[in-house]
Amino acid sequence: xxxxxxxxxxxxxxxxxxxxxxxxxxxxxxxxxxxxxxxxxxxxxxxxxxxxxxxxxxxxxxxxxxxxxxxxxxxxxxxxxxxxxxxxxxxxxxxxxxxxxxxxxxxxxxx
Amino acid sequence: xxxxxxxxxxxxxxxxxxxxxxxxxxxxxxxxxxxxxxxxxxxxxxxxxxxxxxxxxxxxxxxxxxxxxxxxxxxxxxxxxxxxxxxxxxxxxxxxxxxxxxxxxxxxxxxxx
Numbered sequence: 001x002x003x004x005x006x007x008x009x010x011x012x013x014x015x016x017x018x019x020x021x022x023x024x025x026x027x028x029x030x031x032x033x034x035x036x037x038x039x040x041x042x043x044x045x046x047x048x049x050x051x052x053x054x055x056x057x058x059x060x061x062x063x064x065x066x067x068x069x070x071x072x073x074x075x076x077x078x079x080x081x082x083x084x085x086x087x088x089x090x091x092x093x094x095x096x097x098x099x100x101x102x103x104x105x106x107x108x109x110x111x
Numbered sequence: 112x113x114x115x116x117x118x119x120x121x122x123x124x125x126x127x128x129x130x131x132x133x134x135x136x137x138x139x140x141x142x143x144x145x146x147x148x149x150x151x152x153x154x155x156x157x158x159x160x161x162x163x164x165x166x167x168x169x170x171x172x173x174x175x176x177x178x179x180x181x182x183x184x185x186x187x188x189x190x191x192x193x194x195x196x197x198x199x200x201x202x203x204x205x206x207x208x209x210x211x212x213x214x215x216x217x218x219x220x221x222x223x224x
Contacts, residue, residue: 030209045212097142097207101154
């Protein structure tokens with residue numbers, strides 16, 4: 001089966017840098033994705049890593065190490081609007097094209 | 112507007128009622144999914160459809176019945192639900208390939224009384 005582990009909560013102040021880690025276990029691996037969900041909103045795609053290394057998209061970056069079954073989402077220059085839940089997700093041989101999500105990390109950014 | 116529309120946004124139903132949730136995507140995707148999101152729990156995959164064919168059923172109770180009449184529409188028929196079925200039900204779609212992002216609807220907030 002599949003399992004993903006990520007911290008349940010993270011707090012930070014505006015302007016800071018936060019790293020949200022994710023470790024996973026899957027039967028086959030087709031990449032690690034990150035999604036953001038604001039309270040009452042739909043999950044929205046942030047990033048996808050299929051190969052080892054760092055992918056940068058503006059203030060957000062995502063890293064993957066396939067040998068360690070580990071990835072992280074790095075959020076820089078935090079803003080109040082970044083307060084949300086962040087989910088890592090994988091696709092694997094069992095789930096096929098469907099995403100399997102971690103439990104989510106609630107990020108609270110204060111001024 | 113995410114390109115995936117779910118109706119209704121909110122639904123309150125009794126345990127003996129029958130209701131249906133609707134999802135429509137205008138993105139030309141060929142895979143659609145139902146997820147359940149309860150408080151303090153991860154998004155749980157319920158059903159997967161690829162090219163209108165159900166390819167995954169994650170041990171979901173039979174009181175939930177999906178229907179996919181075409182690649183743009185997905186329904187979730189509900190009957191004799193339990194209070195513990197109260198949750199946010201999210202529909203998503205994707206191109207049906209392993210490296211593409213999924214687009215989610217805003218969800219239906221279901222309360223079973």
